[in-house]
Amino acid sequence: MSARFSRIARNGSQVSASSSGSIDVSAHNHILSQIRSIPDLSSWLHEAWSPINHRHERIAAGTLSMGMAVLTREMIEMHVVQAPEVRGMLDCLPVADRLSLKFIGSRQKLGTWPLSKQQALTSPTAFKMAAEPDHTEHKKKHHVNLNDASGAEHKAVDDTATAILKKKKKPNSLMVTDAVNDDNSVIALSNNTMETLQLFRGDTVLVKGKKRKDTVLIVLADDELDDGSARMNRVVRHNLRVKHGDIVTVHPCPDIKYAKRIAVLPIADTVEGLTGSLFDVFLAPYFREAYRPVRQGDLFTVRGGMRQVEFKVVEVDPPEYGIVAQDTVIHCEGEPIQREDEEGNLNEVGYDDIGGCRKQMAQIREMVELPLRHPQLFKSIDTHARAVANETGAFFFLINGPEIMSKMAGESESNLRKAFEEAEKNSPAIIFIDEIDSIAPKRDKTNGEVERRVVSQLLTLMDGMKARSNVVVMAATNRPNSIDPALRRFGRFDREVDIGIPDPTGRLEILQIHTKNMKLGEDVDLEQIASETHGYVGSDIASLCSEAAMQQIREKMDLIDLDEDTIDAEVLDSLGVTMDNFRFALGVSNPSALREVAVVEVPNTRWDDIGGLEDVKRELIESVQYPVDHPEKFLKFGLSPSRGVLFYGPPGTGKTLLAKAVANECSANFISVKGPELLSMWFGESESNIRDIFDKARAAAPCVVFLDELDSIAKSRGGSVGDAGGASDRVVNQLLTEMDGMTSKKNVFVIGATNRPEQLDNALCRPGRLDTLVYVPLPNEESRAGILKAQLRKTPVAPDVDLKYIASRTHGFSGADLGFITQRAVKLAIKEAISLDIERRKAREAAGEDVDMEEEDETEDPVPQLTKAHFEEAMSSARRSVSDVEIRRYEAFAQSMKSAGPGAFFKFPEAGEAAAEASGGAGGFGEAANDDSLYD
Known part of the structure; x- marks a missing residue:
């Protein structure tokens, strides 16, 4: 077979290559006649395509690809091989070869489909299927017009009488949608659409839009695209004068030629301030080995460095359109084109310039585009932005809230009326009111008569718009609760879209x-x-x-x-x-939502910076880090994770440091709130401060809110007699409410720290609020050694200093006490170094030596590291900050928290024990059987 194939390929390459790169009919028939005797056409095709797949001899491959295109098209029409089989072969070709394919030859469809390849190869006439019943025998033959890309069936003359009743089906009419690949030369279609239009990946097509505009593009397949849609970027849409949702028609363009030369010029405002060669920096990388089709009069954008430059194709030779190949000459000489000479601006805001609010944009398009494109469907609808106007082609009228206000009586209302009248004259139109809270505040809370009249005028104008459904009112504000409630009912601003923090x-x-x-x-x-x-x-x-x-x-x-x-x-x-x-x-x-908060940061404290406390670290990782890093595990078990942790223990044990470390390890924002800072002398201000803190934390989720000295704002309620009208009780109530409302919302974790846990309100420590109680004890000997090592990790220490011995002699010391020892040792070393420097300088001055600063810096450091003497002197002044009485109090509180439930004594009974217990009616945990009764 290989010898036969070589002969066929050689003959095909001799007769099929013409000066224009096309295939003539005689060459096609010559090749086709030679392969009729080959028994297995599919294997022959694979063998024939193998040199092309391996890119042997580029020139021969290009010529052979054109011959193969004729053969494969013929065989597809005969249903000898399946179209997807050959489509995969064609996709293996280089883009340049795919663009040069020309399908010429016999287009006649056989009357009935052949059963086998052998039958197809031996009989060039109509065939009868033998292995299965012939379902086409008694049916009318289906003649297909192969010159029509849609493959539409020819209509009989009698059909014209009822043609108006039939649905007009145009497979090549496609709806415009967003582009995923931001390429100026590409149109993406679904696989089914490409099969319907008989297009292959890499084909060049002619796309027609509005205002008699058309352009040439390369087809690519998009598996995620719906049938009947076409993806194209903003540049292509501008060239076709179409918007999102418009219809374009796609036509095969097999006769496109390589361009001999093209001339392009930049748009003036995009090259302002640029010097040097535009060709080398922008055009050469854009066209190099890309085989881009271009259309005379089209615009295209090229990005280079920090700049985007816009060009226009002013001339193509041969005229109208062509493919820019390696030997195409590109001219870029002449004065830049002025923007006002062009019909539009590619920099106008469109839907693809807005990210992070896909759901909200869908709602806006649903409420705005439908009334503008189909006004008969709606009466009035209202909501948000300039991109909608650009994409729908509607007149856009912007009203900045403060601009319409005037000191003259009645002029503010008149300005508002003029704006609505202007929009009505230019309908379909969008009226966009920015900062609407400045002109439409709540009437019962404003003191100015002008604001009340403006609100009333706006209400009247919006009510009067019901008959003018092709005018849409949109408004924006970041204070929705300040707007008059009459504006927020149905019939006025009847849909509200929250453009929240993006995920x-x-x-x-x-x-x-x-x-x-x-x-x-x-x-x-x-x-x-x-x-x-x-x-x-x-x-x-x-x-x-x-x-x-x-x-x-x-x-x-x-x-x-x-x-x-x-x-x-x-x-x-x-x-x-x-x-x-x-x-x-x-x-x-930093996030702008958190700039008003006093302390907002992502801390740089890590677990390694905290010595000891291994059990506490593990508890924190399970409570805070697991819900952030592994949310799918909690969803699997249907569990809402714990959102509150309370640190309690003696002062100086590292409670604040632990909160910083857990926020850093989770890559979460960290808001540190000191309890007394929230309290205010004004009525209701303290509760408002707490509410604002939690609102900002939810906006910046995942976020850790650290409430230090929690006992100062969350004391037990009922004991604050005469305390500013019960302000502390209201603060506790607000705190409890905020923490209850967090569970169903975002990842906001509350970490409280106190060294007086017995004074906290009992409701604060129940499950669902601060339900994870972590006792941070004084460090043991091993933890003390770890704390000393962590505190001195950046400090030069003499090798003979035994930190473990220091840890063994500091029983009862907290982390802060150990920090005092290391800090005291460092101070002593610095004091010694300064004293020695002063003595050395005095000695040199007494000897009459002149020493400049550089020589002094080069002298040997008298105290290069901390020594035993420094620690011995520091230990002489060290003291414990927590007494044994306080330690016993903390441990008693921790024990009471652990012993409040069944604890380690709970165990499910075995099968026999369960039956006996059911018959005996024994109570659980030694309690009476009727313990659940409130009256016995």
Whole structure:
């Protein structure tokens, strides 16, 4: 077979290659006649395609691919091989070969389908199926117009009388939707749509849009796309003058030729301040080995460095459209095109410029696009943004709240009326009122008569819009509870969309949008950045990207001349934001939602910084870190994890340090709240402070709220007689309410710390609030050694200093007491070093030597490390801060917490014991059998 194949391929390459790269009919028939005798066509095709798959002899492969295209199309029509089989073969071809395929030859469809390949190869006429009944024998033959890409059946003459009643089916009419691949030369279709239109991956198609606009694109398959839809990016949509949801038609474009030369010019406002070669930096990388089809008059964008430049194709030779190949000459000479000479601006905001609020955008499109495109369906609908107007082509009228206010009586209402009248004249229109809380506050709480009249006028105008369903009112505010309630009922602003804090997926979308014009280094991991930016909103992420770009510019500042008005394009291309730049930006930025909170940080304390307390660390990891790192485990068992932890124990045992470490290990935001800071002299202010703290924590989830000195704000209720009208009781009530409301919400963990646990309100320590009680005891000998090692890990210590011996002689010392010992030893060492330096300087001055600062720095350090003498002197002044009486009190409280339930005595009975217990009616845990009765 290989010899036969070689002969066929050789003959095919001799007769099938023409000057234009096409296949003539005689060549096609010649090749087809030679393979009719081959028994297994499928294996022959695999053998024939193998040199192309392995890229042997590019020129021969290109010629052979055109011959194979004719053969495979013929065999598909005869149903000898399945279309998907050959589609996989065609996908193996280089893009350049796929673009040059021309399907010519016999197009006649056989009357009935053959049973086997052998029958197909031996009889070129109609065949009868033998192995199964022939279902086509008594049916009318289905003639297909193969020149029509849709494969539509020819209609008989008699059908025209009832044609108007029949549904017009156009398989090549597709609905425009968002692009996943932001390429200016690509249209993505579903696999079924490509099969229906008889298109292969990499084919060039002609796409027609509105206003008699069309362009040429390369087809790619998208497995996730619905049938009847087409993905294209914003640039392609602009060239076709279509918006989201519009219909475009797709047509095969097999006769497209390689362009000999093209001429492109940049748009003036996108190259302002740029110098150097635009071709080398922007155009050459864009067209190199891409085989991009271009259409005269189209715009396209190219990104390089930190800049996005917009170009227009002003000329193509041959005319209209062509493919830019390796030998195509690209001209980029002439004056840039002014923006006003163009019909539109590619930088207008669209749906694909908004990330992180997919659900909210779906609601807005549902409420705004439908009334504008189909006004007969709705009467009035109201809600949010400029992107909707750009995508729907509606007139956009912006009202900034404070701008319509006037000192003249009646003028504010008049300005509002004029805005609605202007929008009505230009319908379909969107009226967008920004900061609506400034012009429509609650009428019963405002003192100004003007604001009340403006609110009344706005209510009247919105009620009068019912007859004008093609005008949509949208408003924005970050204080929804300040708006007059009459505006928030159905018929006015009847749908409210909360644009909340984005989740990690939303943050990734926003990052991709803000970095699409940046040149990113290979080490940049946007998913990692998205996972570390808890609580960041869109503007925070934009600030983060801007700061990372600024850091990159600072690193390349030696290449930038501040005195020059322009920047060389090559310098601009050398700028690339790295992961280190993003790390720096993360270190200097915080979520804007938490900027009002006094102490908001992601601590840098780790478990290694805390010596000892291994049992406490394990308890914390299970309570706080597990729900953040393994939420699927809790969902599996249907368990709502614990959200509250109470540290209690003697002072100085590391309770605050533990809270910082757990927040850092979970990569969570950390809000530290000192109890007395929340209290205020004003009525209701203390409760409001607690409410605000928890609101901000939920906005920045996952977040750890650390309440230090909890006993100062959560004492037992009822004992504060004459305390500012029971303010402390109200604070406790507010705290209990907030902690109850957290369980069903986001990952907000409350960690309380106190050294007076017996004074806390009992309701605070029940399960569901601070349900995990962690006793932080004084450290044992091993823990004390670990604490000393952690505190001295950055301090030079003499090798003969035995920290374990110090730990053995400090029984009853807390972590803070040990910290005092190490701090005292360091102070003594510094004091000794300074004293020796002064003595040395005096000795040299007495000897008449001149010593400058550099020589003094080079002299040997008299005290290079901490010695035994320093620790011995520090131990002489050390003391315990916790007495034995206090320790017994803490241990008694801890024991009372453990012994409140059945504890270790609980055990399920065996089968026999259970039966005896049921018949005997014994009570549980030694209690009476009727213990559940409230009256016995």
